[in-house]
Amino acid sequence: MKKKLLIVFILFLAGCAVAQEKEKLAYPDLDTGTWYKNALIYNLEIGVFKDSDGDGRGDIPGLISKLDYLRSMGVDVLWLAPFFPSPGRDDGYDVADFYGIDPSLGNHGHFTELVRQARQRGMRIILDLVINHTSDQHPWFRASSSSRDSPFREWYIWSEKRPKDWNKGMVFPGVQEGVWTKDPKTDQYYYHRFYEFQPDLNYTNPEVVAEVHRLIAFWLQQGIDGFRVDAVPFVLELPGSPGDKPRLDFEFLYRMRQFAMFRNPEAIILGEANVPPGENAAYFGEDSRGLQMMFNFYVNQHLFFALATGDVKPLLTALKATQQIPEMAQWVHFLRNHDEIDLGRLTEKQRERVFEKFGPDSSMQLYDRGIRRRLAPMLGRPDLIRLAYSVLFALPGTPVIRYGEEIGMGDDLSLKERLSVRTPMQWDTTKNAGFSSGDSLWRPVISEGKYDYRQVNVGQQLGDSTSLLFHLKRLASLRRRLPQIGDRDYEIVEGMGEGILAIRYRSLLILHNFCDCEKTVRVPGGERLTASLLFGGRTADPGSKQLPIVKLGPYDYQWYQLF
Numbered sequence: 001m002k003k004k005l006l007i008v009f010i011l012f013l014a015g016c017a018v019a020q021e022k023e024k025l026a027y028p029d030l031d032t033g034t035w036y037k038n039a040l041i042y043n044l045e046i047g048v049f050k051d052s053d054g055d056g057r058g059d060i061p062g063l064i065s066k067l068d069y070l071r072s073m074g075v076d077v078l079w080l081a082p083f084f085p086s087p088g089r090d091d092g093y094d095v096a097d098f099y100g101i102d103p104s105l106g107n108h109g110h111f112t113e114l115v116r117q118a119r120q121r122g123m124r125i126i127l128d129l130v131i132n133h134t135s136d137q138h139p140w141f142r143a144s145s146s147s148r149d150s151p152f153r154e155w156y157i158w159s160e161k162r163p164k165d166w167n168k169g170m171v172f173p174g175v176q177e178g179v180w181t182k183d184p185k186t187d188q189y190y191y192h193r194f195y196e197f198q199p200d201l202n203y204t205n206p207e208v209v210a211e212v213h214r215l216i217a218f219w220l221q222q223g224i225d226g227f228r229v230d231a232v233p234f235v236l237e238l239p240g241s242p243g244d245k246p247r248l249d250f251e252f253l254y255r256m257r258q259f260a261m262f263r264n265p266e267a268i269i270l271g272e273a274n275v276p277p278g279e280n281a282a283y284f285g286e287d288s289r290g291l292q293m294m295f296n297f298y299v300n301q302h303l304f305f306a307l308a309t310g311d312v313k314p315l316l317t318a319l320k321a322t323q324q325i326p327e328m329a330q331w332v333h334f335l336r337n338h339d340e341i342d343l344g345r346l347t348e349k350q351r352e353r354v355f356e357k358f359g360p361d362s363s364m365q366l367y368d369r370g371i372r373r374r375l376a377p378m379l380g381r382p383d384l385i386r387l388a389y390s391v392l393f394a395l396p397g398t399p400v401i402r403y404g405e406e407i408g409m410g411d412d413l414s415l416k417e418r419l420s421v422r423t424p425m426q427w428d429t430t431k432n433a434g435f436s437s438g439d440s441l442w443r444p445v446i447s448e449g450k451y452d453y454r455q456v457n458v459g460q461q462l463g464d465s466t467s468l469l470f471h472l473k474r475l476a477s478l479r480r481r482l483p484q485i486g487d488r489d490y491e492i493v494e495g496m497g498e499g500i501l502a503i504r505y506r507s508l509l510i511l512h513n514f515c516d517c518e519k520t521v522r523v524p525g526g527e528r529l530t531a532s533l534l535f536g537g538r539t540a541d542p543g544s545k546q547l548p549i550v551k552l553g554p555y556d557y558q559w560y561q562l563f
């Protein structure tokens with residue numbers, strides 16, 4: 001008898017080992033440290049998140065006090081916008097000291113505590129690494145522009161004469177005049193891809209490269225797990241190459257990634273590179289030598305086209321165009337970020353249709369290419385917003401959510417440029433939306449109209465299981481149970497009819513109906529399959545059903561496990 005029990009026990013252990021191996025094969029990220037493939041990233045600016053001391057500006061202790069909220073939502077990674085000392089002319093993206101912390105936001109002691117408390121809750125932190133340029137107030141640029149003989153002269157890019165293409169390639173057309181500006185003191189022109197107060201650093205100078213590595217080492221040593229690298233294509237531009245077709249130094253990127261991983265093997269580099277699909281490969285690098293993650297701007301723009309028109313064809317094409325990526329690489333998908341929605345890669349006609357629907361007024365548009373609104377006011381309808389979030393969690397990649405989007409916050413178009421989507425977080429119905437007890441705020445809270453903080457806030461939505469916040473929490477927890485979505489192994493199912501986005505991840509089928517109408521669809525190859533509804537399906541019968549026919553309601557989404 002004992003012997004029999006022993007054999008059964010050994011067989012059981014062997015079974016477990018086999019199952020574990022199978023699991024590893026199916027989900028390599030469980031085993032290889034590719035933790036970022038199935039994480040939920042949350043993007044925030046400390047200064048508008050939560051103020052702890054009543055000075056009217058958010059701070060690190062304020063953020064610490066909200067970590068439980070973030071964890072309960074399912075957030076794994078905090079992406080912190082620049083919090084370094086800065087004149088603030090580009091909301092912190094004009095850095096004056098890469099090693100410091102803006103004193104109004106906190107100090108290094110606070111930061112260490114933030115890292116500790118985040119870790120305690122199983123969350124990681126990544127920082128914005130803004131290395132394309134500095135503020136013109138940065139001591140390096142002050143030194144560089146003090147004299148032509150300055151030891152820092154070659155840290156920036158100078159030209160004796162104003163180059164012919166001085167007004168080509170501006171990132172902020174309509175606001176920015178050119179990309180070369182004369183420095184009155186030394187009578188030469190300096191290069192700046194962005195505003196004139198953001199001179200570009202010169203990466204052909206090995207001293208600058210070494211400094212950036214020191215900077216990366218410094219912040220990794222503080223316990224963070226990676227960086228969102230700002231404006232990657234511009235960082236890689238080789239000075240002197242033509243402005244409209246610059247040559248790029250990808251080796252710089254690969255070395256940076258390698259260096260970061262030497263210092264922290266789990267560190268990730270998430271790149272902001274809004275490039276056409278044909279150019280992605282070099283950024284990810286052969287054999288995954290480059291960026292581990294990149295925002296998928298291409299899919300984002302076509303997704304907005306689909307949301308605006310109900311026509312998903314360009315979205316399907318965009319998804320297929322970005323399907324092939326190296327093993328360790330990952331796309332990051334988003335609905336809104338801290339900038340305008342950039343629609344520059346759509347055709348003019350497509351862009352016009354999105355403008356018409358989501359940004360008809362010129363005050364809503366920016367830089368001739370984008371919309372400076374938050375998601376909720378743009379989409380307007382709760383069912384369309386929920387569909388958009390379901391799509392976000394279903395797309396092949398890692399989702400990122402911008403603070404406030406989880407409750408459907410509004411925008412403030414009276415603020416300039418992209419500040420419209422950077423108003424204080426709306427926590428509750430108390431003074432200043434619970435953001436600050438201060439009498440004078442650094443940036444105004446939205447306190448009128450449909451998105452007034454007394455209507456839209458975390459407190460109210462936490463008490464309502466039908467709220468947008470709960471929808472998001474459900475999606476986050478669903479996604480955690482379906483790690484296959486983070487893999488590269490998926491199929492964009494075609495032939496499902498107009499307005500239907502269908503993605504299949506092995507035995508998972510996710511359907512979205514972008515039409516404000518009912519649809520009955522046939523799942524190709526679904527004849528012998530049984531489908532069990534995991535999520536969504538306002539009009540679907542709960543429980544299992546025989547495929548291939550599925551009915552979807554207007555703006556419906558249905559997540560199925562297939563057998």
Ligand code: NOJ
Nearest residue numbers: 090093130194230231339
């Ligand atoms: C891209 C950032 O997303 C944007 O907010 C900033 O203005 C520019 N880079 C310049 O740093």
